[in-house]
Amino acid sequence: MSATLRQVAERAGVSVRTVSNVVSGFALVAPETRSRVQAAIDELRYRPNAAARHLRGGRSGLIALAVPEIASPYFSELAGLLAEEAGRRSLLLSIQQTGGDAKVERTLIDGVPGQTVDAVILSPWALSPAEITHRASDVPVVLLGEQDAGGLFDHVAVDNVAAARETTRHLIERGHRRIAAVGLQPHLGNGTATRRLEGYRQALAEAGLTADPTLEIPVARLHRTDGADAFTALRGRADAAFCFSDQLALGLMSAALRHGLTVPGDLAVAGFDDVEDGRYGNPPLTTVAPDKEAIARAALDCLEDRPAGAPARRVVAGHRLVVRAST
Amino acid sequence: MSATLRQVAERAGVSVRTVSNVVSGFALVAPETRSRVQAAIDELRYRPNAAARHLRGGRSGLIALAVPEIASPYFSELAGLLAEEAGRRSLLLSIQQTGGDAKVERTLIDGVPGQTVDAVILSPWALSPAEITHRASDVPVVLLGEQDAGGLFDHVAVDNVAAARETTRHLIERGHRRIAAVGLQPHLGNGTATRRLEGYRQALAEAGLTADPTLEIPVARLHRTDGADAFTALRGRADAAFCFSDQLALGLMSAALRHGLTVPGDLAVAGFDDVEDGRYGNPPLTTVAPDKEAIARAALDCLEDRPAGAPARRVVAGHRLVVRAST
DNA sequence: TTGAAAGCGCTAACAT
DNA sequence: ATGTTAGCGCTTTCAA
Numbered sequence: 001m002s003a004t005l006r007q008v009a010e011r012a013g014v015s016v017r018t019v020s021n022v023v024s025g026f027a028l029v030a031p032e033t034r035s036r037v038q039a040a041i042d043e044l045r046y047r048p049n050a051a052a053r054h055l056r057g058g059r060s061g062l063i064a065l066a067v068p069e070i071a072s073p074y075f076s077e078l079a080g081l082l083a084e085e086a087g088r089r090s091l092l093l094s095i096q097q098t099g100g101d102a103k104v105e106r107t108l109i110d111g112v113p114g115q116t117v118d119a120v121i122l123s124p125w126a127l128s129p130a131e132i133t134h135r136a137s138d139v140p141v142v143l144l145g146e147q148d149a150g151g152l153f154d155h156v157a158v159d160n161v162a163a164a165r166e167t168t169r170h171l172i173e174r175g176h177r178r179i180a181a182v183g184l185q186p187h188l189g190n191g192t193a194t195r196r197l198e199g200y201r202q203a204l205a206e207a208g209l210t211a212d213p214t215l216e217i218p219v220a221r222l223h224r225t226d227g228a229d230a231f232t233a234l235r236g237r238a239d240a241a242f243c244f245s246d247q248l249a250l251g252l253m254s255a256a257l258r259h260g261l262t263v264p265g266d267l268a269v270a271g272f273d274d275v276e277d278g279r280y281g282n283p284p285l286t287t288v289a290p291d292k293e294a295i296a297r298a299a300l301d302c303l304e305d306r307p308a309g310a311p312a313r314r315v316v317a318g319h320r321l322v323v324r325a326s327t
Numbered sequence: 328m329s330a331t332l333r334q335v336a337e338r339a340g341v342s343v344r345t346v347s348n349v350v351s352g353f354a355l356v357a358p359e360t361r362s363r364v365q366a367a368i369d370e371l372r373y374r375p376n377a378a379a380r381h382l383r384g385g386r387s388g389l390i391a392l393a394v395p396e397i398a399s400p401y402f403s404e405l406a407g408l409l410a411e412e413a414g415r416r417s418l419l420l421s422i423q424q425t426g427g428d429a430k431v432e433r434t435l436i437d438g439v440p441g442q443t444v445d446a447v448i449l450s451p452w453a454l455s456p457a458e459i460t461h462r463a464s465d466v467p468v469v470l471l472g473e474q475d476a477g478g479l480f481d482h483v484a485v486d487n488v489a490a491a492r493e494t495t496r497h498l499i500e501r502g503h504r505r506i507a508a509v510g511l512q513p514h515l516g517n518g519t520a521t522r523r524l525e526g527y528r529q530a531l532a533e534a535g536l537t538a539d540p541t542l543e544i545p546v547a548r549l550h551r552t553d554g555a556d557a558f559t560a561l562r563g564r565a566d567a568a569f570c571f572s573d574q575l576a577l578g579l580m581s582a583a584l585r586h587g588l589t590v591p592g593d594l595a596v597a598g599f600d601d602v603e604d605g606r607y608g609n610p611p612l613t614t615v616a617p618d619k620e621a622i623a624r625a626a627l628d629c630l631e632d633r634p635a636g637a638p639a640r641r642v643v644a645g646h647r648l649v650v651r652a653s654t
Numbered sequence: 655t656t657g658a659a660a661g662c663g664c665t666a667a668c669a670t
Numbered sequence: 671a672t673g674t675t676a677g678c679g680c681t682t683t684c685a686a
Contacts, residue, residue: 002464002465004678004679004680005679005681006679006680014657015658016658016679016681017656017658017681017682018656018657020680021655021656029655033655045463045464047438049382049678049679049680050387050441050442050443051378051381051387051443051679052382052662052678052679052680052681053680053681054378054381054382054680055376055378055381055382055664055679056661056662056679056681057680057681060378061441061442062389062421069407070406071403071407071603073400075403076406079397079403079422080396083397083423083424084424087423092391092421092439092442094389094420094421094422095406095420097410097414114417115388115389116376116377116378136372137329137372224603224607225607254608254609257609258609276398276551277604280551280581282584282585331662331663331664332663332664333664341672341673343663343665343673344665344672344673344674345671345672345673347666348671348672356671356672357671360671360672375664376662378663378664379662379664380665382664382678383664383665384678
């Protein structure tokens, strides 16, 4: 066990109050006293006890990030940015994996069991905002990737409809007519896929193309293997594919190449997320790049000086279409 | 603020002791009393204050994972496994990114500033164990990927020498003679690259091949772009490349393909880590697959009942060579 | 500028 | 089976 404030005080021949002042650096302390206290601190290798501070101060400096799975490139890139931004604000980021399980998600909006977290940043998957009517705690929550949190929670997301519209339009401009949308997730409460589908359909309509429901491909998850499955489901019926994640796009593209197709010659492929794999893909992947730094910053901004009872904030982060060799 | 134990006790007409017993579930409580207390807990939406528990109990249930960067696939996959395993043990995992900075690494072996963590799991990069002669705190530390922690810290790693030897031998068996080793990091304290180089040289020697220093390529970092740079440095001089990470291998492979070479025809490529990108690469990547689950489990095992003053543990996790189409 | 002391919410030793 | 209470280490109000 490390030394306590009291021990340092005795050693320096002052009161705990003075030591506390020196440690926190706030109140005025006579230079001579300060150096004596500092000496005692060094000798005793004093380190403030965070638990006591937290009990006293009510804040823990810990925030929880809850994502379906951290190993997924989009989430790990976002987590890296969030961790960095948190560090800048003297906050520590913890990670929780929901596995896309509704029960876990529901638990986590009340905080992390057995921990005091100052806030929860949740990327919901199974749960729709409508399914969260009340909660047991009042920990501030920020929802990631949601466009509408029912007024209950702060949320930050890119404009999924617009991004999908732009991407689909790009495919149309490239001369494609049978464009598939890959990545519907009708079984999930999470509205992201729905919004991207909406943008896709809008672009088709604007171009006077009729949507073909058989080109709208649902997936079980957003992994590469699901992209490969989508290729099978699609076989030959499309000349372009707009995938709702880069992982799907990469999986689909690799399946296409394995089957002897050329990309983008026989099949143009676009993704969503702009993860590193896509940038170095073969060919490099056209994708929607959400402004992840902005998302990370906005999520943490939502947690600063959260006025109790204030209306939920809604932040729309930027995005841009990055055209690469796959289209 | 949530209700306190005392408030619950008053509400139920019992003492705090009894409520505490009900909450923790340990001591015996009369069924009738228990249900009355439970009712009060529910009505008041009581949730135990973790900070108070931690102050009292001395343990925080928080452990820190410190890696160079969480967005790197190997680390994010490992983090996912660690988070899962931690959850199984009612522990919460926090993440810290060192950026491979020696100063940050040195700070973190004393715990996370401003937080009480029960332990630190550090994947050192810049720091060699020899550079850590003393520390300010006594937080348990587990080093990841180190084969030798100077007797000071627990550490878990795969047998890098053996793994590198097997991989190189595999390349030799495939008929390659001019085999490059890509990924030396002479500027880093971290001994991983050194050990892999050692295994590589051993395999060459065993096969009666003389090592060619110009085929041993140093890199700045372990990203894809460094692999691409290595391809340039290597141009034409090798018929196979053993890369010390999958990211390097993927980058090198993609550069080779871009330059019109075939893989493995003109250049065979092997990696290390077995990250998901490699499995779905084009072609899929031959690689060393460390037993990441075992690493995660072992790291947390090291933290359970850590007897003070016990000698540092050394765990060697398993690995296997996964041969795919790139060789 | 510094000291004394209350109290954050909880657990557990001691008592009944 | 349950009540009483000290004290974990810190911050901060009140006094001096």
